[in-house]
Structure formats: structure tokens, C-alpha cells
Amino acid sequence: MYIRKQLPGYIGLLWILFSFSGIVHLHAQIKETETDSIVPMILDEVVLISGKRGDEEPAVAKPLGMLDEYLLQSDKVSMIRRGAYAWEPMLNDMTSERLAISIDGMRIFAACTDKMDPVTSYVEVANLKTASIHSGQGGALYGNALGGAIDLATENAGFNSGQELSLTSGYEFNNRSRILGASGKFSKRKFYIDSDIFYRHADNYTDGKGETIDFTQYSKLNFSVNTGVKLTENSLLKTSMIYDRATDVGYAALPMDVSLAEALISGLTYSRSEFWKLNDFEAKLYFNTITHIMDDSNREDVAIRMDMPGKSTTTGAYAQGHVRNQQHDLLIKWDAFYNRSFAEMTMFSNNSEQPDMYMVTWPDVHTFNQGLYAEDHLDLRNMQLMVSARAGMQSFSVKDDFGRKSLQIFYPELEKEQLRFLMNTRLALKRTVGSWRWNFGVGYGNRAPSVSEGFGFYLFNSFDNHDYIGNPNLKNESALEISGGWRFQRTNFMVGLTANYFYMFNYILGITDPDLDVMTFGAEGVRVYQNINNVQLFNTTVNLEYQIFKDIRVSGNIAWHSGTIAKGESLPFISPLTYVCRFHYDNRFADVSIDFQGAAPQVNYNGDFGEDRTPSYSLLSLSIGKQLSLFDQPVYVKGGVENVFDESYTTFSDWNNIPRMGRNVFFSLKYTIN
Amino acid sequence: MKNTITFIQIFLLTLIFTSCSKDDDTSMPADPLAAYHRITSLEAGRYEVAIYGTDEALYTGYNELMIGVRDTETDELIEVSDLNWKPVMHMNAMMHSAPASPLSPSAIEAVSTGYLIFQMPSNSEEYWELKVDFTVAGTAYSVSGSLMVASSERYAEVVSFMGNDENRYVLALKRPFEPEVATNDIGAYLYKMEDMMTFSPVTDLVIGIDPRMPGMGNHSSPNNEDLLYDSIAGFYKGKLSLTMTGYWVVNLLITDGVNVIKGEEITEDNLQSNLYLEVEL
Incomplete structure (x- = not known):
């Protein structure tokens, strides 16, 4: 009733907020999941995202940053940027083929042959609680991954938490980014429903030289609904649904844009505290479908007009539960997914008398993956041990005849179906003695080729300027992994070092075939995916954190990465030395952060893959946030400046060296009505 | 009513008679060329x-x-x-x-x-x-x-040309030829013109093919096979790969194994042979 009476006032207020609003740009807190229980996720990180309970945790209440920006808070994550939108996450310098990216454990596969729609682009921070980042074989819980896993957990109201309505609004001056969101929840003892709607619209941004970067605009609408019903005291049913629709998305670094990227993601979860001998039993059934329409209708000068729509549909299920006793915590999980990926390309003939050129670029590949996973945590004195293993099978079936015959031009013996067996295993231990802590892990795993790697047909990579042909005869790629860390921690001081090393067998990389002729205008050559051996990746980070006073904290890290191919050449997209230093002041008056970050020049680059020496850069960003009150309801106001000195820069992972955003002033407001 | 019944009876009898005669295949032979x-x-x-x-x-x-x-x-x-x-x-x-x-x-x-x-x-x-x-x-x-x-509904599927050996030749694609985006079996006939009224089949040459898309920067396809004479089939057989739909020029290079009879290699400077067939799909 209270809400209804006040509604006209709130709508008016919303408009006022919208007219002078800005973006919250808090830094997500990254915490190692260290609980006292015996479920430590050794070396894994959790990026906190949600700030639904805005009044309780303003420091992490950043409803308006892009998910991509949150994920970057992890020092293991970097982003390949092709524009201002839909950045492609890399974990341990590995991209989506080598990662398992999921939402609440649901596997989703992008629908774009050119990686313009990573799974992370189909969600919105408003309905996410955390992003768990599992490095290397630590990600095997979610699938056959080598680089690791990123699992995004959606926020839900939970039972018995009352009603709440919150409105968020933001504005960024650089690209006139307008952000508007609303969340509502209704929660009773045995039932809850919550819903978010979020809209962003941005124009082209301006770089540090004051030049407008064309084709960096985007619009995105995201809508989600979660419900939960308590069936009995020990069991409950949850549903989740996300609808995401991005339109008119520019990709400044690419020759094409996206007129529509649409996803419908849904899941049904049943959980109960005990089932047979299993504790915390959870079973899930899910379905998601993605439609991605790539075209070049906004580009003026093109050699040939083309449309490249793609579609990816995934159905999956899993069931998991724990067996616990005093020393052990054994998690057992069965999972399966069935994905269909189809993509095509039509090039419109410049000569109206000649027919259009049509190709099937993903030949309706049906992928079925099924796996059994188990991990056991063993609590010993001063030491925790974790052993995990996954055994799985993955089958591919090429369903589209047109596409299959096309691929048979290259592989006359191509079979309609193929079956692969996959396995992952890991041993990790953690030892704590006083203020000192060590951890060590060793793992081995493999993965099947992705749809593009196995069955792609003339997929153009505008970074290395080559057409790529898939190779159905690829062997599984595998990695041997060693990771370790050391940390010294006192109440107000922490210093730590982590490192991991991957030795890859049958690493899948595009190798130029001089006998093949390019399809794309201006391409330099054609690359076919091949297995190569002796690829090595090494990542190390030094972390430092110091609580100088009660309100003031300084933290920072320096990360160094290396990736080499046998001949000593560098792998593409390997980060140079990067550093971050944060100064954070937080008390009841306000929270202030000063952020200094940058990178050394990228000296280890691979020109064959389109890279060049990226110069160093350093950036300063500031933000200040304050909790206010309006009509006895909390309002959180945040404002700040990114790239204060308007530095003109580009990073190693900016596709074709597109310049990054220059100085950007942002504001945001969040108003919560309980 | 009675008439109707009589009519139906006659109609049924006719049906039986017709079907019997079909089985016998004697008095009323169906036209064996009806399919053409x-x-x-x-x-x-x-x-x-x-x-x-x-x-x-x-x-x-x-x-x-x-x-x-x-x-x-x-x-x-x-x-x-x-x-x-x-x-x-x-x-x-x-x-x-x-x-x-x-x-x-x-x-x-x-x-x-x-x-x-x-x-x-x-x-x-x-x-x-x-x-x-x-x-x-x-x-x-x-x-x-x-x-x-x-005129062929498609593009050039037949060419006549004067070879470097001063002989006049006629080359034609074997039909039906329904090309797909695939590696297609392709057949061709090659005749030498002895005089204006006499043509004799040629069986000892090699018909090299290089398919190209002029509308796509002269893109070509892999795994084509030159056409060689198959004496059992009685024509030249080869394989033509087409990587996408559209207009293709099948550039030809006819040799006797050593000497070029007609046609040119495709290079960056020479985008089309002086002898070619056309395919559209």
C-alpha cells in the first residue's frame, strides 16, 4: 500500500534521477573463498557483483558497471575488446574454447562465428550475485576446460526477505551512456519472486585524443525473473529466466556490426537438503537459445555486403550432491548438455545479374557432452587436500547436408558423426601454519575442439587477417598444469604470490596453408586449425594489501604472463606486465577510491597473428560514493572520473589496436524502497 | 437408380479389364519413351x-x-x-x-x-x-x-577454340550437371574438328580446371581434379569444388602433358584464362 500511495512521486523522482544521473564505478571486491568449513575452493576467486541490498553493502553496490568491468577485477581475467560492448573474457590468457562459462552451472554457447557475443554479454549485473573464477582444472566442475571456468551466479530474493523496489539510473559523459534499471522482489515464507529490468544505451565514445571512435554504440535490454517455492521444509523448486536483447551494437575493430543479439536463458532447479545418502542435492534442467545477426548495413565502404546470422541452442541438465563425514566432503555430479550451432553467410553480389554467394559457416553441429565428476575435500591437520576427476564423452554430429558437403571439399572422408572421450583430474593441497599459507596443485585435462575449430568454414579473423577453416580431424587438446601460491597474512597486512604453468599437448592453433586461396576480400591467407605441441603458458601475480588505518586500505598487484609456441614464438594475446594499485577510504561519511593501473609495453608479441608492440600506459581513476536518505529510504549516490588524464592508449587485447575510451565522468544513483 | 447401378457395374468392369490388359502388356503397349x-x-x-x-x-x-x-x-x-x-x-x-x-x-x-x-x-x-x-x-x-x-539457360557450357596445334576443338560439359557447394563430379567431351563436317573424339589430352569467382576477388577452391579421359565411360572425368553459391568461371588449361593446347594459368596478373566454362548455382 505504501508503494502504491507514493507511486506518482517515485515516477517523478525517477525522471529527475535519470536526468542527472551517472554510473557507479566501485571496484568489486575480490575475495578468496575462505570459509572455515571444509569446502575451500583452492585458488579460486569470487567477484561480488550484486548490490541489491544497497543499504547494507554500499561498497559493493555497483548495479551499473558492465559485467566485463567487474570480471576484470580478477587478475587472471583479461578482455579482448572489439568495441565498447561484448568483451571476450580470457582466463589465464585462454579464450572461450578453453573455458567453461556458465550461468548458475548452465552451459551456454555463443552464436557468433566471430566471437562477437561471448556468453558474458547476455547477462546484466543487476541480476547477478557473484562471478566465480576457477583457474585451470579447478573449473572441471563445470565442464571440460583447460584455462578454467567462470560461473555467474544469479541473484535471487530468497525466502522471507520482504518486499523491495529499487531504481537505478546512471549516466556516463564520454559516450552519453544512459542506464536505467528497476528491481523488485516479493518474498514470503514459502515463495519468492524477483524481477529486474535493465536498459543501457550508449553512443560512440571518444578516445584520449578527442576523436570519436565510430561504431562503438550499443543498446541493451535485459529482463529477468526468478521464482522459488518451498515444497517441504527440506526441498524447494526454483525457476530462472533471463531475456537479453542487444541491438545496434557497433564493433569498431571489425568490418561488421550486430543488429541483433538475443538470448533467452531458462532453468528449473530442484534442491533438497537430503536425498538418498546425498546432502545438498541439486538437480537442474535448462534450456537456452541465442540468435545473433551480424551485418554490415551501417558501413559505407565495403567490398561486398554481407549478412552472417548464427543460432545456438543448448539444452542441458545436471544433478549433484555431497557425501560428508568428519574428514571428507565428496561432491558427485553428473551433467550433460546438447548444443546445436548453425551459422550462415550470404554475400550480396555486386553484379545484379549474378546470384548471391551463400555459405554455411557452422553446419548445424549437434554437440552432445556428458560427464561424471567427483571431487573430494579431505581435512587433515593443518592441511587440506582436494582431489577431483571428470570423465566425459562428447559427440559431434554434422546435421546440415549443405554444410557437410561444403566441408567435404576439404575433408572428403568427413564422417557425419564423431565421438571423443575426455577426462580431467586434479590434486590440490593447502597448508596453513600461523600467518603462512602455501598451496600447490597439479592437474591434467583435455577438451574437444570447438565448433569453429572443428567445423568452421571460411571464418574471417580481422585481427590476423586470415580466413579460418575448421578441422574435424583434430585431436583433443590437453594440458598439464602446475599451480602454486604462497601467502603471508597478518590482521592488517597481506602479501602473496601465485603462479601457474600450463604445458599444452595438441594445442589447437590456426596454421597457414599456402595452397588455399582466400575467400574474404583483402585477406592475407587461409589458416586451418592444427594440433601443435610444446605450447607453454605461465602466469604469476604478486598481491599486496595493507590496512593502514581503520578506514584506509591500500591494495595492489603486479601480474606477469608468458605464452610460447615451440619455436620460441609468442602466443597471441598474452598480456604484458600489468599493475594495479588501489587506495580505498571507507567510512560512514563516504567511500572514496583512487585507482592507478597500467601495463608495460607488450614486447612479446606475434606479428604473424596480427600483433604489434603495444606501448605502455598508465591510468588514474577516482570515485566517491555516499549513502543518503530520501523519504526515509536509502539513496546511494556515486560519481567519479575514469582515465583522469585523458590518456590516449590501447592495450594488448584491443582488437586491431582500437583506441580506448578517454576521460569519462560518470554518476549513478540507486534508490531503494523497502 | 437402375441406370446408375448399371453404369457403376460397367465402370467397374472397365477398370478390371484395363488393369488386366496392363498386366498382359500385349494389346495396348504403354509408350516406353513417356519419361522423355x-x-x-x-x-x-x-x-x-x-x-x-x-x-x-x-x-x-x-x-x-x-x-x-x-x-x-x-x-x-x-x-x-x-x-x-x-x-x-x-x-x-x-x-x-x-x-x-x-x-x-x-x-x-x-x-x-x-x-x-x-x-x-x-x-x-x-x-x-x-x-x-x-x-x-x-x-x-x-x-x-x-x-x-x-542458348543454354546457364552460362557457357560449350566452347569451340583453335588450339596452339592449329587444330580446332569443341569442348562441352556433360549434362545433366547440377553443381552443389561441394566437390562435384564433372564430365566433359572433347572433339577435334577434322574438317567442317567431321569431328573426332580426342582422348589423350588433360583438361586442367581452375574454378574462380570473379565477384569475390577471384577466390578459388581447393581439391579440384583435372579431367582425364575415362575410356570406359567415354568422356573426360574430373572433380570440381565449389565453396559457395554464385557465379563461377571454370578456367581451363588443356595440355597434352607437355605442350599447352589452349588455356592459361591463373596468376595475380592473369585473372582469367582465354578458355573457360561458366557455372552458376
């Missing part, structure tokens, strides 16, 4: 030479034809001997023939099969004439009539 399109028929007294094709009309290039002689008195196809045919083009200034296969028995009784390769279409002033000779019961007959030959 009638192109033309030439009158020779009591005999009629019927020519059937797999297409509704004749086109430039390769045409597979069925030919039978019908006795108009019995309306039955009859066995004949010494069956020969010869196409002649009557141009304004000259006459010439076209490559024609010998006629051989087909799977259908009393019907022969063969092919004609027309180098050019007919028009209002210039026309193709087909002369057919045959012998029935010791009497030789010769009959001729004009043929309408339309």
Missing part, C-alpha cells in the same frame, strides 16, 4: 523418326537424346539397321556439322541413344538440320528436318 520429352519427329513415308530428349528442348552444348523409328501403320517402334545421324548448321555464309556420338542401343527396346553437341543456337536465319539414315527390311531411308536449338 519429345523434341521432334521426321516423316519418312510410312515411318516416323521420333527424337526424344531428357530436357524439353535442345540447348547449346551437350544433349543426350533417344531416337526411335515408328511404323505409323502399326504405331509401334520397330528395329532398324544402319541407324546414323548427322547434324548440320546452315549459316548464312557456310555450313558445318557438330560433334555427334554414334548411336547405340538404349535400355528401351527398339530405341537408340546418343548425344549431340551444338556449338551455337539456331535463330530465324541460321538453323540446325538433322539428317537421319536407317534401313528397314533392306530398304534404306534418309530423312532430315530442322531443329530448334536454344
Whole structure:
């Protein structure tokens, strides 16, 4: 009733907020999941995202940053940027083929042959609680991954938490980014429903030289609904649904844009505290479908007009539960997914008398993956041990005849179906003695080729300027992994070092075939995916954190990465030395952060893959946030400046060296009505 | 009412009778050429030479034809001997023939099969004439009539050219050829023109192919196979890979293994051979 009476006032207020609003740009807190229980996720990180309970945790209440920006808070994550939108996450310098990216454990596969729609682009921070980042074989819980896993957990109201309505609004001056969101929840003892709607619209941004970067605009609408019903005291049913629709998305670094990227993601979860001998039993059934329409209708000068729509549909299920006793915590999980990926390309003939050129670029590949996973945590004195293993099978079936015959031009013996067996295993231990802590892990795993790697047909990579042909005869790629860390921690001081090393067998990389002729205008050559051996990746980070006073904290890290191919050449997209230093002041008056970050020049680059020496850069960003009150309801106001000195820069992972955003002033407001 | 019943009875009887006669296959033979399109028929007294094709009309290039002689008195196809045919083009200034296969028995009784390769279409002033000779019961007959030959609906599927060896050749794609985005089996016939009226098959050359898309920066495809003569099939066989739909130029390079008879290699400076076929899909 209270809400209804006040509604006209709130709508008016919303408009006022919208007219002078800005973006919250808090830094997500990254915490190692260290609980006292015996479920430590050794070396894994959790990026906190949600700030639904805005009044309780303003420091992490950043409803308006892009998910991509949150994920970057992890020092293991970097982003390949092709524009201002839909950045492609890399974990341990590995991209989506080598990662398992999921939402609440649901596997989703992008629908774009050119990686313009990573799974992370189909969600919105408003309905996410955390992003768990599992490095290397630590990600095997979610699938056959080598680089690791990123699992995004959606926020839900939970039972018995009352009603709440919150409105968020933001504005960024650089690209006139307008952000508007609303969340509502209704929660009773045995039932809850919550819903978010979020809209962003941005124009082209301006770089540090004051030049407008064309084709960096985007619009995105995201809508989600979660419900939960308590069936009995020990069991409950949850549903989740996300609808995401991005339109008119520019990709400044690419020759094409996206007129529509649409996803419908849904899941049904049943959980109960005990089932047979299993504790915390959870079973899930899910379905998601993605439609991605790539075209070049906004580009003026093109050699040939083309449309490249793609579609990816995934159905999956899993069931998991724990067996616990005093020393052990054994998690057992069965999972399966069935994905269909189809993509095509039509090039419109410049000569109206000649027919259009049509190709099937993903030949309706049906992928079925099924796996059994188990991990056991063993609590010993001063030491925790974790052993995990996954055994799985993955089958591919090429369903589209047109596409299959096309691929048979290259592989006359191509079979309609193929079956692969996959396995992952890991041993990790953690030892704590006083203020000192060590951890060590060793793992081995493999993965099947992705749809593009196995069955792609003339997929153009505008970074290395080559057409790529898939190779159905690829062997599984595998990695041997060693990771370790050391940390010294006192109440107000922490210093730590982590490192991991991957030795890859049958690493899948595009190798130029001089006998093949390019399809794309201006391409330099054609690359076919091949297995190569002796690829090595090494990542190390030094972390430092110091609580100088009660309100003031300084933290920072320096990360160094290396990736080499046998001949000593560098792998593409390997980060140079990067550093971050944060100064954070937080008390009841306000929270202030000063952020200094940058990178050394990228000296280890691979020109064959389109890279060049990226110069160093350093950036300063500031933000200040304050909790206010309006009509006895909390309002959180945040404002700040990114790239204060308007530095003109580009990073190693900016596709074709597109310049990054220059100085950007942002504001945001969040108003919560309980 | 009674009439209706009688009618139904007659109707049923007719049905039974008709089906019986079909089984017997004696009194009313179904036309064995019904599956083909009638192109033309030439009158020779009591005999009629019927020519059937797999297409509704004749086109430039390769045409597979069925030919039978019908006795108009019995309306039955009859066995004949010494069956020969010869196409002649009557141009304004000259006459010439076209490559024609010998006629051989087909799977259908009393019907022969063969092919004609027309180098050019007919028009209002210039026309193709087909002369057919045959012998029935010791009497030789010769009959001729004009043929309408339309331009191939597709692009060039036949080329005639002067080779570097000073011989004139005719090359035609074997039809039906329904190319797909795939590696296609492709067949071709190659004839040498001995004189204006005589063409002889050539079996010892290599027909090199290099398919290209002029509309796509002269993109080419992998895993093509040059055409070599298959003596059992009686024509040149090769493989043509097409990576997408659209307009393709199949550049040709004909050699005797050492010397180039006709055609050019495709290079960055030479985007098209002086001898090519065209394919559209």
C-alpha cells in the first residue's frame, strides 16, 4: 500500500534521477573463498557483483558497471575488446574454447562465428550475485576446460526477505551512456519472486585524443525473473529466466556490426537438503537459445555486403550432491548438455545479374557432452587436500547436408558423426601454519575442439587477417598444469604470490596453408586449425594489501604472463606486465577510491597473428560514493572520473589496436524502497 | 437408380479389364519413351523418326537424346539397321556439322541413344538440320528436318577454340550437371574438328580446371581434379569444388602433358584464362 500511495512521486523522482544521473564505478571486491568449513575452493576467486541490498553493502553496490568491468577485477581475467560492448573474457590468457562459462552451472554457447557475443554479454549485473573464477582444472566442475571456468551466479530474493523496489539510473559523459534499471522482489515464507529490468544505451565514445571512435554504440535490454517455492521444509523448486536483447551494437575493430543479439536463458532447479545418502542435492534442467545477426548495413565502404546470422541452442541438465563425514566432503555430479550451432553467410553480389554467394559457416553441429565428476575435500591437520576427476564423452554430429558437403571439399572422408572421450583430474593441497599459507596443485585435462575449430568454414579473423577453416580431424587438446601460491597474512597486512604453468599437448592453433586461396576480400591467407605441441603458458601475480588505518586500505598487484609456441614464438594475446594499485577510504561519511593501473609495453608479441608492440600506459581513476536518505529510504549516490588524464592508449587485447575510451565522468544513483 | 447401378457395374468392369490388359502388356503397349520429352519427329513415308530428349528442348552444348523409328501403320517402334545421324548448321555464309556420338542401343527396346553437341543456337536465319539414315527390311531411308536449338539457360557450357596445334576443338560439359557447394563430379567431351563436317573424339589430352569467382576477388577452391579421359565411360572425368553459391568461371588449361593446347594459368596478373566454362548455382 505504501508503494502504491507514493507511486506518482517515485515516477517523478525517477525522471529527475535519470536526468542527472551517472554510473557507479566501485571496484568489486575480490575475495578468496575462505570459509572455515571444509569446502575451500583452492585458488579460486569470487567477484561480488550484486548490490541489491544497497543499504547494507554500499561498497559493493555497483548495479551499473558492465559485467566485463567487474570480471576484470580478477587478475587472471583479461578482455579482448572489439568495441565498447561484448568483451571476450580470457582466463589465464585462454579464450572461450578453453573455458567453461556458465550461468548458475548452465552451459551456454555463443552464436557468433566471430566471437562477437561471448556468453558474458547476455547477462546484466543487476541480476547477478557473484562471478566465480576457477583457474585451470579447478573449473572441471563445470565442464571440460583447460584455462578454467567462470560461473555467474544469479541473484535471487530468497525466502522471507520482504518486499523491495529499487531504481537505478546512471549516466556516463564520454559516450552519453544512459542506464536505467528497476528491481523488485516479493518474498514470503514459502515463495519468492524477483524481477529486474535493465536498459543501457550508449553512443560512440571518444578516445584520449578527442576523436570519436565510430561504431562503438550499443543498446541493451535485459529482463529477468526468478521464482522459488518451498515444497517441504527440506526441498524447494526454483525457476530462472533471463531475456537479453542487444541491438545496434557497433564493433569498431571489425568490418561488421550486430543488429541483433538475443538470448533467452531458462532453468528449473530442484534442491533438497537430503536425498538418498546425498546432502545438498541439486538437480537442474535448462534450456537456452541465442540468435545473433551480424551485418554490415551501417558501413559505407565495403567490398561486398554481407549478412552472417548464427543460432545456438543448448539444452542441458545436471544433478549433484555431497557425501560428508568428519574428514571428507565428496561432491558427485553428473551433467550433460546438447548444443546445436548453425551459422550462415550470404554475400550480396555486386553484379545484379549474378546470384548471391551463400555459405554455411557452422553446419548445424549437434554437440552432445556428458560427464561424471567427483571431487573430494579431505581435512587433515593443518592441511587440506582436494582431489577431483571428470570423465566425459562428447559427440559431434554434422546435421546440415549443405554444410557437410561444403566441408567435404576439404575433408572428403568427413564422417557425419564423431565421438571423443575426455577426462580431467586434479590434486590440490593447502597448508596453513600461523600467518603462512602455501598451496600447490597439479592437474591434467583435455577438451574437444570447438565448433569453429572443428567445423568452421571460411571464418574471417580481422585481427590476423586470415580466413579460418575448421578441422574435424583434430585431436583433443590437453594440458598439464602446475599451480602454486604462497601467502603471508597478518590482521592488517597481506602479501602473496601465485603462479601457474600450463604445458599444452595438441594445442589447437590456426596454421597457414599456402595452397588455399582466400575467400574474404583483402585477406592475407587461409589458416586451418592444427594440433601443435610444446605450447607453454605461465602466469604469476604478486598481491599486496595493507590496512593502514581503520578506514584506509591500500591494495595492489603486479601480474606477469608468458605464452610460447615451440619455436620460441609468442602466443597471441598474452598480456604484458600489468599493475594495479588501489587506495580505498571507507567510512560512514563516504567511500572514496583512487585507482592507478597500467601495463608495460607488450614486447612479446606475434606479428604473424596480427600483433604489434603495444606501448605502455598508465591510468588514474577516482570515485566517491555516499549513502543518503530520501523519504526515509536509502539513496546511494556515486560519481567519479575514469582515465583522469585523458590518456590516449590501447592495450594488448584491443582488437586491431582500437583506441580506448578517454576521460569519462560518470554518476549513478540507486534508490531503494523497502 | 437402375441406370446408375448399371453404369457403376460397367465402370467397374472397365477398370478390371484395363488393369488386366496392363498386366498382359500385349494389346495396348504403354509408350516406353513417356519419361522423355519429345523434341521432334521426321516423316519418312510410312515411318516416323521420333527424337526424344531428357530436357524439353535442345540447348547449346551437350544433349543426350533417344531416337526411335515408328511404323505409323502399326504405331509401334520397330528395329532398324544402319541407324546414323548427322547434324548440320546452315549459316548464312557456310555450313558445318557438330560433334555427334554414334548411336547405340538404349535400355528401351527398339530405341537408340546418343548425344549431340551444338556449338551455337539456331535463330530465324541460321538453323540446325538433322539428317537421319536407317534401313528397314533392306530398304534404306534418309530423312532430315530442322531443329530448334536454344542458348543454354546457364552460362557457357560449350566452347569451340583453335588450339596452339592449329587444330580446332569443341569442348562441352556433360549434362545433366547440377553443381552443389561441394566437390562435384564433372564430365566433359572433347572433339577435334577434322574438317567442317567431321569431328573426332580426342582422348589423350588433360583438361586442367581452375574454378574462380570473379565477384569475390577471384577466390578459388581447393581439391579440384583435372579431367582425364575415362575410356570406359567415354568422356573426360574430373572433380570440381565449389565453396559457395554464385557465379563461377571454370578456367581451363588443356595440355597434352607437355605442350599447352589452349588455356592459361591463373596468376595475380592473369585473372582469367582465354578458355573457360561458366557455372552458376
